[in-house]
Each structure stands twice: as C-alpha cells, then as structure tokens.
Amino acid sequence: MSVLCCGLLLGGPVVAGAAAAPSAHTRTGQESHGRGTPVSAEKLYTLDSAQAVAAELRGAGFDDGAVRHGVVAYRLVYRTVDPEGRPTTASGLLVLPLHSERRLRAVSFTHGTGVHKNDSPSMSRGSFVSAPVIAHASAGAAGVAPDYLGMGKGPGPHPWMDIDSETTASLDMLRAARTFAPRTGHVLERPVQVTGFSQGASAALALGRALRAGEDRWFRLGALAPVSGAYDFGGTELSALLAGRLDAKSGVLYAAYTLVAFNRLHHVYEQPGEVFRAPYDGTVEALFDGAHTGEQLMRGTPATLGELLTPRGRELLAHPTGPLAAALRTTDAVCTDWTPRTPARLYLATGDEQAATANTTRCRKALLRNGADVPVVDVGPVDYHGSRHLGSNVAATADIVRWFRQLREK
Template sequence: MTSRGTKIRILAGAVALGSMSVLVAPFSAAAGSRSDRAHSGAVVSIEQAADLTAEEVAGELRGKIDSSQVRYGVTAYRVAYRTTDSAGAPTTASQLVVLPKNLPKNLPKNRARHLSTVSWLHGTTVYRKDVASENPKSNDRLAALLFASTGRAVSAPDYVGLGSGEGFHPYGDPRATVAASVDGLRAARTVAHRSGRELKRKVQVSGFSQGGPATMLVGRALQEKRAGGYFRLGALAPVSGPFHISAFEAAAADDKIAKSGIYLAYFATAWNKMYGLYTSPGDAFRSPYDSKVEGLFDGYHTAGQIVSELPAASKDLFTEDFLNKIRNPDGVLRDKLRPMDNTCDWRPNVPVEIFHSRGDKDVDFSHAAYCADQLTSNGAAHRLTDVGDYDHNESVRQALPRIVRSFDERENLHRAGAGPRAVP
C-alpha cells in the first residue's frame, strides 16, 4: 500500500500524461449482437495524451526507473475500444497506446515502419483513474514510456471496468483479462496503422503483480491462437506475480500480508459479483462494515478513502466463517481459483523471464518459484531473476530495464538468425 491517497498497490502498478481530444468513431451497436463480438478490438475513440522528446521521457523516468536505455521520443494516445466482459458480453475498455518517434533516418525502411510490440499488463488498482491512460505519474505510464522510447509500440490496457471503460472491474477474471489485452492489441494496431506504421506479429508480453499471471494467460492465448487473427507470442516477462493465488488468498485471510483486509475485500466484492461467493454482505463482512464495503469498491473511491473506512486486518473486517471459506475453498470458489493457480502450467514456445524481489512482503518470492516449477515440469525454458532486496512496488522499477535488455537480446538473436535461446 502506498501512502498516496489515489492508489492501492497491494499487487500494483500504474502511470500517465496530458490530453487533447480527437474523437475517431462513436460507439453504437446493439449490446450482445454478433456484430459487436465480431468487432472486438475496434477503436471507439482516440485522444492524444502526450508528445514527448527523448529528453522529456528521460526526465519523466529520472529518479524512478533507469533512463539510460531511452533512445527516442514518443507519442501517447488514450484509446477506447470494444471488448467483452467476464460474462462474454460486449463492452468498452480503454488503454494507453504509445508509439516511438524520431527513429533514425538511416534505419532500414521496414524496421522504421514495422514496430516490435509490447503488451504491458498492470497490477491491482482500485481507483479507476489510477491506470496508464489516466494517471501521468503511475508506474504503468512510466513503463509504457520506457518501452516505447526504445523503439517499440506499446499497448497498456486498463482492463475492463477501469480507466474510461464501462461497468465494474472483474478483478482477476481470466476471460476478461485476455479479452481486454488481446483486443487492446488489435486496437493498437489500428492506431499505429493510422500513423503510417505497422505492428509486428510477435508480441512481447510483460506485466507486474496482477499483471504477472495476466502475462502468462495472454501469452498462452497468443501461442494457442485462441486470440485469433494477426498476433502471435514473441516473449514473456512477468514481474512479482501471485502465481499461486489460492495460497495468496489464504495468507491474506490469516493476515500474513500487509493490509490483508483491504486486499481481500477487493477480491471478495469483485468475485462475488462474478461468481456469487456470499448471499448478503453480512455473510462475509462484520458489522458495521457490511453496510458500506461493497460501495467503497465501486472504482470511484481512492485508496485513501477506502483505508479510512475499513480496518486493515482481515480478522477485524470479515466473519470467521467467510475467512474459513477462503482458507479452505470449495465449490465455485475452488473451481475459479484453480485456473489462476495454473497460469504457468504449460509449455511456452519462447523462453520465460521471471522477475521477483526477495524483499517483497506483498507477494512472497515463493510465487515466482512456484511458476518456475510449473514451467520446469512442462519442459519450458525459463530463467528466474531476483532483482534484489526491494519491496513490491520497487521490484517492478528494478525489473523494467532488465526486461528491455531481455527483449533486445531476443530481437538481436532473431535478426542474426539464431534459434530460441535455452534458459537455465
């Protein structure tokens, strides 16, 4: 949890810029129609959010993230696009799309026009404006600026129900996470095309905290072509992800995580909307919190407002019966947790670079080892890097320059005609 009143970063990450509105296309289609589904990824609107020189990008990063790899200026856009929610129903979502500019004139024409693509997936966010498309100071905006300043196009989806998107945020739902991310890539391709650029097919996927499991979910969808169409998997680099989510929730129920009650309340209220974890708030929350907790997690309350209204400890916020359900999940809860315990249980056709910090008190380092073990059991090439003795939020700032180097290395190997690198 950060001290800023606009963020909860229990599994977190975020960033932002300015704003000039340029409406591209209105959203007008019958909800639930086949046409809506066919047009997932269609752009609804574009606003230019920022136009920065390389020096200005370096200035934004200075003191937060190593800026030594910044090479180009960038133009950032706030983009609304069509996607689907946790029930598969049509909705709109938003994202930040960032494109590099001022590429060298001596760069081969195809390399200047065809951009490598990064999908950056953010961490837990309770306030809908605390995302890359809205908040100029969030880590996610900084991450998008960094990747774009190295010559890449960046799609940084806000996910469903955050940013300017419709409805509530279906926190941690695999279906909505993959849809918003893949449809965000499709929309980013449209934005790039309108500026005379093309996105390469292979996508470099990375994300922090909640975005760690999301990275593996999106990567698998791209590899198995469940995403359909143009894009394919090019690289995977998750950071500080809760890959054993049932163990994470049990730790929160036992107050083994800082501000466990706040985190678990977000999880419980979101998953109740999707899956029906309790019949009434009083079944899960102690009085007097049962009368207000759901309203606080509506996306319009800041972290500061939530913290001021709720106790930090799970034992003070939840009923003991509900905490026991979290510790020993069964039924629908067990069934929905299972896919999130197995986001690394497959064999990527690219090496996986896992980053974590041994000093992380929010998501224990054991989660990274859990992911690595699942990859090992599937014969997948991977490397687990400890970025040092840093807390949760600082771990992503330490990891980002390493991720850029990893992506650069893979691209250089590809250009040299080498095969996939074996990672111990």
C-alpha cells in the first residue's frame, strides 16, 4: 500500500552496555561482493533555491522552517546482498545541499511501508517518503535514503520487516553515497545521524546498532531518532492488531503482509488457504508483488481480520512458533541487544492508530536496562491525510531536522 493509504509502518538476550555483534548477513564483509559500490547515478532534479525547497516541502505537507539551501537529488543504484547474502542491487535517494560546505554530515532516513516499487524515496519526488530527505539536505546535511531491497529499481520482491537486509541495504547505501559524493565536490564525515519512520524506525535502530558495532570501517553512529516504530512487532504490535486496538483496515493489511512476506523467507505455511480465507487465498499474495498499488491493495482486501484469516492464520500471528517465531525474535531485538552511546530520542504520537505506542515504551525500557536513558518525544495530535501515525512523521521530521542541525553545529 501506499503510505498515504494506510501509513504503513514498521518496527534475544539482553547484553547490558554492549554493542551488538554483527549479524550473519552483515558479517559477510563489504569487499566480498563489492557491497556499496555504485552501479549508476542519475540526477533526478534540482531545487535551486531555498524558496523552491520550501515550496516543495509545503506541497508535501511538511514544515519548511529549517530550510537554508537549495538541493540537488540523485538516484544511486548500488551493489548489496540479499537476505541469503547473495549479490544483488538496490537503489536509493541521495540529496545534497547547494552552496554548502565541502564536508557534509550524512543523515540516513529509512522510510515507512509501501507495497509498490514506486513507494520509495528515489521514485517519488515531493512526496511523503522523499520530503524528510529533502528537509535534512536543505538544512545542510547529505540526505541518504535507501529504497530497500525490491523497492525502487531493486529486483525481486521486497523482504518486508527483514531486519538483516534492511541493515545491509541501509549501510551499503551510505557507502555508495560516500563513494559518489566527491563527484559533486563533497566528502561525507564519519558520524551518521540516523532516523526513520514506522518500518523505517526499526530499520534505523538496526542501522544504528550496526554502526555502533563497527560494521563499517569509516562510518560511525552520531545520533539516533526513530519515529513511531513497531519495535516489539511480534508481541506488542501483533497483539494490539489482533485485539482490535488499532485501525481495522490497517490491521488487515499488516496481517496479510506479515504472513506473505515472512513466508517468502521462512516458510510459514504450505498453501495460502491454510492462513487466508477464500477468495483471498487465491489473490492476496499477488497483491504484494511490488507491481500493485496501495489503492489496489485496499480494494483487494476485506474490512476485517475475521474475513481475511483462517483460524490457523490467526493462531500463527497470536502465538508464533517455529520459523516465524525465530524471525520475529530477530525483528524484535532492535532495542534489546545493544546500547547507543550517542545522543538519541524516540518519537511517537499519542493516539497512533497503526503503531501501538506501547512499542516505544518497551523500547525505552529495554534501552534503559542496557544503560541508555533515551527520552521519548510525543509530537502531539498532528494528522496527515486523517492519520495520526502519518502525522507523527511530519511533526517529528521538523523537530529532528532542527535537532540534528544543532548537534552538527556544536
């Protein structure tokens, strides 16, 4: 689905005070597959003045108060690895400020859920998924945003909520941006300011964890500000979804995407009819092929979970076992098995209809147990296209742009 349809979001043992060990996939080394090597770079557009950027941001519904520069935007296609560690390519958006310092701090923004390949930063100008990147660049940073595997110009289906591949795609996009930046007269500094929304909030925490663990020779974590994530996806989020505490249609879409996406990687069910009721058992998997729009997904799914799920499908989400449970443990570890040692904040909106705010509460408590007292910032009741969840990204972006700029200027 388009993020404008439903917002789509999304977000082990505790090792206090420790950085996480590299995962099996990210441990594959950058050099082994030329990871982070640019394959192509395409200039997408130039907003040649602060006034032009301000108009672009306002048109997308975002704050323009921190704009200082015009910007130039590029789509990078780069080498990375798939969930099995095999070579593949991905794309992403790099936005640079005009008439700025030669040395730039990178801000990595990881976006919320979309189902069509175009629901990604490098494919959507002046949109909900690209506006935060433009906003950070216009404030004097290098805005870096992976499209994720299977999105944008990437081949194959998107491995939704697969933390390992979100991390490798994000880290390799940073590497590609660093390699490309000198062609524009810039170099990227070592510290990276990391943020992300919804699905991208979990991805941001995972990228921060990788940078903290030294998984890149150059970049290190400079600051962290995820927004409205489902950090305890397998517990808090799925429980709230099944209990009807979240928006009903969003719950249908997330339940469907969870089963389809996790089945692709982890063999959760044999036949769709085991988990989806007719007629959706014959149609729902195709809706998540990257070629269907959010509107098509909305029309092609029912209004309630009872119409979508079989008893077996509901039981799998309520009490995950086997490969699904193991995969969800990895997804849900983004707050529990590491400690940020840099400035960090967690953003949310009270009344979020898609990401239960208890996810953020649990994340903060887990980080505190590990020795990091990370404050929670409630951005208040800001709606975007009728969604408090989407509104949290708009409101938080304005605050994070200013906060990150203050940190850079210290």
